[in-house]
Amino acid sequence: MDFAPSDKVLETQSLARAFLAREVAPIEQLMAKLSWSELEARLRPVRERAKETGLFAAHMPQALGGAGLTLLEQAQLSEVLGESPLGHYAFNFAAPDVGNMELLHAFGSDAQKERWLGPLVRGEIRSTFLMTEPEHAGSNPVWMSTRAVRDGDEWVIRGHKWFATGADGAAFAVVMAVTAPEADDRYARASMFLVPTDSEGFELIRNISVMGHEGGGWASHGEVMLHGVRVPADAALGPIGGGFMLAQTRLGPGRVHHATRWIGVCRRALDMMCRYAAEREVAPAKPLATRQTVQEWIADSRAELEAARLLVLQAAWRIEQRGEFREDVSLIKFWVAGVLQRVLDRAVQTHGALGMTDDTPLAFWYSHERAARIYDGPDEVHKYVVARDMLRRYGVDLRQSK
Numbered sequence: 173m174d175f176a177p178s179d180k181v182l183e184t185q186s187l188a189r190a191f192l193a194r195e196v197a198p199i200e201q202l203m204a205k206l207s208w209s210e211l212e213a214r215l216r217p218v219r220e221r222a223k224e225t226g227l228f229a230a231h232m233p234q235a236l237g238g239a240g241l242t243l244l245e246q247a248q249l250s251e252v253l254g255e256s257p258l259g260h261y262a263f264n265f266a267a268p269d270v271g272n273m274e275l276l277h278a279f280g281s282d283a284q285k286e287r288w289l290g291p292l293v294r295g296e297i298r299s300t301f302l303m304t305e306p307e308h309a310g311s312n313p314v315w316m317s318t319r320a321v322r323d324g325d326e327w328v329i330r331g332h333k334w335f336a337t338g339a340d341g342a343a344f345a346v347v348m349a350v351t352a353p354e355a356d357d358r359y360a361r362a363s364m365f366l367v368p369t370d371s372e373g374f375e376l377i378r379n380i381s382v383m384g385h386e387g388g389g390w391a392s393h394g395e396v397m398l399h400g401v402r403v404p405a406d407a408a409l410g411p412i413g414g415g416f417m418l419a420q421t422r423l424g425p426g427r428v429h430h431a432t433r434w435i436g437v438c439r440r441a442l443d444m445m446c447r448y449a450a451e452r453e454v455a456p457a458k459p460l461a462t463r464q465t466v467q468e469w470i471a472d473s474r475a476e477l478e479a480a481r482l483l484v485l486q487a488a489w490r491i492e493q494r495g496e497f498r499e500d501v502s503l504i505k506f507w508v509a510g511v512l513q514r515v516l517d518r519a520v521q522t523h524g525a526l527g528m529t530d531d532t533p534l535a536f537w538y539s540h541e542r543a544a545r546i547y548d549g550p551d552e553v554h555k556y557v558v559a560r561d562m563l564r565r566y567g568v569d570l571r572q573s574k
């Protein structure tokens with residue numbers, strides 16, 4: 173494994189860094205003052221200009237308007253974008269659109285790609301992903317109530333979903349619904365559908381208030397009711413019964429995208445921690461940096477960040493080389509999410525009261541990124557996957573004891 177950045181990666185990182193400093197940083201300063209719709213309006217022309225860098229939707233093939241980066245190259249770009257809370261959105265590399273683009277690219281029909289993928293890659297529309305339901309444990313998604321029933325040439329979908337990121341203003345939803353409730357293989361019971369959000373019976377009930385913020389636009393989490401929404405037979409994405417296979421395909425690289433974004437957040441937080449420790453005097457001519465506790469926070473954060481980064485790059489490399497990802501992806505999901513919490517907590521503490529204000533991005537990250545230990549599977553589930561796969565090599569089958 174060689175993770176030395178190639179010339180191409182260095183060039184993309186430097187282009188992205190310069191763009192973030194020039195175009196995105198001034199808007200980042202306004203985050204606490206503007207509503208999400210105002211922010212989205214300010215970012216619209218920025219996203220247009222981001223296209224000129226050639227790095228807009230960089231994970232998509234060049235033929236579709238992306239940059240055709242490999243997963244490892246994407247990871248190294250994503251670290252840089254993660255240093256700004258608006259970086260991924262500015263470059264059309266934010267969840268859930270990034271995962272929905274990957275799904276459509278891998279499994280969409282030509283007509284689906286033309287209708288949804290093209291506009292999504294060009295940033296003309298947004299999308300959302302509806303799997304989790306309030307009535308069931310999302311960490312065990314084979315258990316869901318949303319049903320899609322075939323009626324002639326159509327599917328009729330009924331269900332209740334929540335935490336649909338970006339549902340507010342999305343043009344379409346990728347909806348996971350049970351199509352074969354009695355199938356012996358419980359992983360063959362569900363399918364995915366592409367549902368326009370202006371379909372009759374598609375109701376966005378509310379933007380859920382999360383940690384005191386309802387958000388809006390791409391930064392919203394919607395509760396959605398599907399009241400017998402009718403879609404044509406060709407709205408199924410991938411094979412009928414293939415919903416979980418598609419979900420796994422989406423979540424593998426998706427967790428690499430999240431983890432690399434978190435690396436960027438940690439880097440910025442550590443940089444801010446060091447700057448503040450160097451500048452803030454806690455006694456005449458004695459900066460905070462002279463205090464051993466702060467030195468320990470800096471050293472621990474640096475070590476955890478470097479280790480987390482290598483773990484993520486190794487996971488991206490293995491996915492590319494071998495196409496396998498379950499265990500590696502579970503490792504990075506819980507490990508990097510934990511590093512993120514610890515580094516952010518130390519950075520906030522170092523800044524004292526300033527860390528609680530919206531004058532720096534730390535408070536935004538501190539509240540928004542707590543969810544990292546929950547979404548795309550909580551820590552406990554990923555630790556189970558790692559332990560299960562390891563113990564299998566020692567003759568223990570944990571699936572028997574579930």
Ligand SMILES: Cc1cc2nc3c(=O)[nH]c(=O)nc-3n(C[C@H](O)[C@H](O)[C@H](O)COP(=O)(O)OP(=O)(O)OC[C@H]3O[C@@H](n4cnc5c(N)ncnc54)[C@H](O)[C@@H]3O)c2cc1C
Binds near residue numbers: 302310543547550
């Ligand atoms: C900010 C945010 C964005 C999200 N975006 C989306 C989205 O766009 N689309 C979507 O469909 N969903 C989304 N989700 C939902 C997310 O994927 C689920 O919250 C997650 O899968 C956990 O499901 P749950 O909340 O129902 O928790 P539950 O499954 O009810 O679990 C509750 C807690 O129990 C514990 N637990 C669960 N299982 C085990 C186990 N096997 N062993 C030990 N402990 C366990 C964990 O600590 C867990 O936190 C989002 C969630 C958040 C917070």
